[in-house]
Amino acid sequence: MSAAGAAPAPGGVAVRLEGVAKTYETREGDSVPALEPTDLGIEPGQFVAIVGPSGCGKSTTLALIAGLLAPSAGRIVLDGEVVRRPHPRIGVVFQTDLLLYWRTVIDNILLPIEVKLGNPRDYARRAEQLLEQVGLQGFGGKYPGELSGGMRQRVAICRALIQEPGLLLMDEPFGALDALTREQMIVDLQAMWLSVRNTVLFITHSIDEAVFLSDRVLVMSPRPGRIDLDLAVELPRPRRWAVHTEPRFIDYTARIRRIFEAKGILTER
Numbered sequence: 001m002s003a004a005g006a007a008p009a010p011g012g013v014a015v016r017l018e019g020v021a022k023t024y025e026t027r028e029g030d031s032v033p034a035l036e037p038t039d040l041g042i043e044p045g046q047f048v049a050i051v052g053p054s055g056c057g058k059s060t061t062l063a064l065i066a067g068l069l070a071p072s073a074g075r076i077v078l079d080g081e082v083v084r085r086p087h088p089r090i091g092v093v094f095q096t097d098l099l100l101y102w103r104t105v106i107d108n109i110l111l112p113i114e115v116k117l118g119n120p121r122d123y124a125r126r127a128e129q130l131l132e133q134v135g136l137q138g139f140g141g142k143y144p145g146e147l148s149g150g151m152r153q154r155v156a157i158c159r160a161l162i163q164e165p166g167l168l169l170m171d172e173p174f175g176a177l178d179a180l181t182r183e184q185m186i187v188d189l190q191a192m193w194l195s196v197r198n199t200v201l202f203i204t205h206s207i208d209e210a211v212f213l214s215d216r217v218l219v220m221s222p223r224p225g226r227i228d229l230d231l232a233v234e235l236p237r238p239r240r241w242a243v244h245t246e247p248r249f250i251d252y253t254a255r256i257r258r259i260f261e262a263k264g265i266l267t268e269r
């Protein structure tokens with residue numbers, strides 16, 4: 001996913017959450033508090049990860065920032081503008097690839113352009129470049145059903161990148177991949193981000209993945225979700241895979257692990 005041949009970077013979007021909270025109302029009439037009032041600022045071009053246990057409100061936070069869900073309180077401001085609908089400069093990668101099985105790989109990648117700009121053919125060359133960058137050259141004419149899970153997720157990432165998003169929201173994008181593909185995707189994602197420096201919010205269950213990729217790791221506590229730790233990761237870039245064995249890396253992961261241990265989420269058996 002190196003960005004050789006990519007168009008000039010448009011710069012990252014600034015993200016601000018002001019007292020943002022979310023309570024779901026269920027069909028049975030119950031209230032489910034998913035996110036406590038949260039203040040958060042993300043600088044343009046920052047790579048931020050959110051880690052936390054299942055059900056702590058990570059996807060909710062992402063959907064709120066994406067404008068796919070309305071907050072129960074507070075407001076979200078992107079580049080100085082209050083979010084009321086999906087922002088045009090956002091790209092989203094969900095937990096599952098959500099490709100349309102009746103469209104070819106290329107037509108899946110071009111879907112956001114078709115919907116937002118109406119001129120997908122002008123972007124066909126760019127779509128081919130992206131496919132090449134994720135190691136899928138020649139697969140444009142295939143259908144999602146002809147690809148493996150890892151290949152489909154790479155197509156979903158191309159679809160998010162086609163519009164050169166100033167803010168890339170990724171919800172456990174590598175969760176369903178085998179360990180080797182996952183390692184390659186992590187390394188490729190860092191290379192892509194280093195070349196475009198857009199703002200990235202990356203959700204994961206993996207503490208190692210969060211520390212390896214991020215400038216900052218937000219650790220969330222169980223429901224109702226709250227940010228318990230805001231940890232700056234000051235490891236030089238580009239980070240090589242061997243950084244995993246360095247004392248500083250191990251110290252960052254241990255600090256995050258301690259939060260989960262204190263909450264009883266991780267215990268020694």
Ligand SMILES: Nc1ncnc2c1ncn2[C@@H]1O[C@H](COP(=O)(O)OP(=O)(O)OP(=O)(O)O)[C@@H](O)[C@H]1O
Nearest residue numbers: 024026032034053054055056057058059060061223
């Ligand atoms: N539409 C909904 N209606 C009611 N409750 C919901 C709804 N969506 C999510 N929730 C609840 O809100 C909480 C947060 O959900 P969310 O999907 O944000 O968690 P998550 O941190 O992304 O979890 P995971 O790691 O399993 O993906 C959960 O307890 C969930 O049950």
Ligand SMILES: [Mg+2]
Nearest residue numbers: 058059060171
């Ligand atoms: Mg989730």
